[in-house]
Amino acid sequence: MTAEKLVRELRGMLEDAGLSGSFLVRDLSNGDEIGIDPDLEYPIASLVKVPLAVAVLERVDDGRIDAATMIDVPPGRIESAGPTGLSRFRHPARIAVEDLLYLSTAISDSAAADALFDLVPPAEVHRAMLDAGIAGITVRHPMRDLVDTPAERFEPGNVHLAHSLAIGARTSGRGHAVAQLDVSRANSGTARAFVDLLEALWVPSRIPAGVAERVRLLMAQNVIRHRLAPDFSSDASTWSAKTGTMLNERHEIGVVEHDDGGLFAVAALTESTVPAVIQPAAEAVMARVARILHDHLRG
DSSP states (O other), X not given: OOHHHHHHHHHHHHHHTTEEEEEEEEETTTOOEEEESXXXXXXXXXXXXXXXXXXXXXXXXXXXXXXXXXXXXXTTTSOOOOSSGGGGOOSOEEEEHHHHHHHHHHSOOXXXXXXXXXXXXXXXXXXXXXXXXXXXXXXXXXXXXXXXXXXXXXXXXXXXXXXXXXXXOBOTTSOBSSGGGOTTTSOEEOHHHHHHHHHHHHSOSSSOHHHHHHHHHHHHTOOOOSSSHHHHXXXXXXXXXXXXXXXXXXXXXXXXXXXXXXXXXXXXEEEESSOOSOOHHHHHHHHHHHHHHHHXXXX
C-alpha cells in the first residue's frame, strides 16, 4: 500500500473514533518518516515537561543548579491540578531538585513541574529549545496556568459540558476561546518539533550527552502507560514516553527501541469531537494509528 493511501485510511479510522490528529513516526537510524499533518500546531499540556526536564538538567550539568538542592513545597503554595503527586499532598514537603524531575516527568506531577518552573522560568525553557535547534515548541507559561479551564467550574458529573465547549470553540486559525487550547497563548508545538526533540535526545549532538541520557531514563520510567504503550511495549522492545492531556486533547510522544536495533521516534497529538472525559476506545485507535505508521515505515 502506498503511503498516500495508508494516510487516507488512517484519517478515516481517526474520524470514525471521533478524533482528528497530527502524527509523525521517524526512523532515527536513517531519517525516513511518515506522518499525518505533522506540522499542525497543538497546545501541548504536559508534553512541556520534557523540554522543562532538558532545561533543568542542562543547568545541573553545567553547575548552575545543584540536583541535591532541597525545595520546600508547602501545601497550597503551588496551585497545580493533577491526579497524582504533590498536588494531593496535605502537608509540607521538602524535595530535592532531582526528585522533582522524576515526579514531573515520570508521573506527570504538575506541582513538581511548577516547582521546577520556579527555578527555570518558561522563557528560559523556550530558549533551551531554540539553543538545541528546535524551533517548533513554544513555552509560555507554567503548569498552574492550566488549572482555570471550564472543567474546573463544573461539578464532576457535568464536566462533559466543558468538553463540549472545548470542541465547539476552535477557530480556523487554531485559536480558541479557552486560553489553554489557543496555540497563540498556550504552550504549543507540533508532532514534527517533538520528533526533532526526541531525535536530539536519542541521537544527541545538540543536547549534552549526559543531559540526554538522564531525560531518556526519566521517560523510560514513565508510569502513565494506557495510551500508546500497549501497542509499543513488548518483551522485544522498550517504550520511553510522555503523555499530555487537556480537556479534549490527548497526546503522547515517545521512542520505541527494538532489540534488533530499530529505533523509532513517535509523536501523536490528537483532539476529540466526543464530549466525554474517559474515552478508552479513542485512546486505542490513537495507539493503533501510530503503530500502523510505525509498521509501514519499518517494513
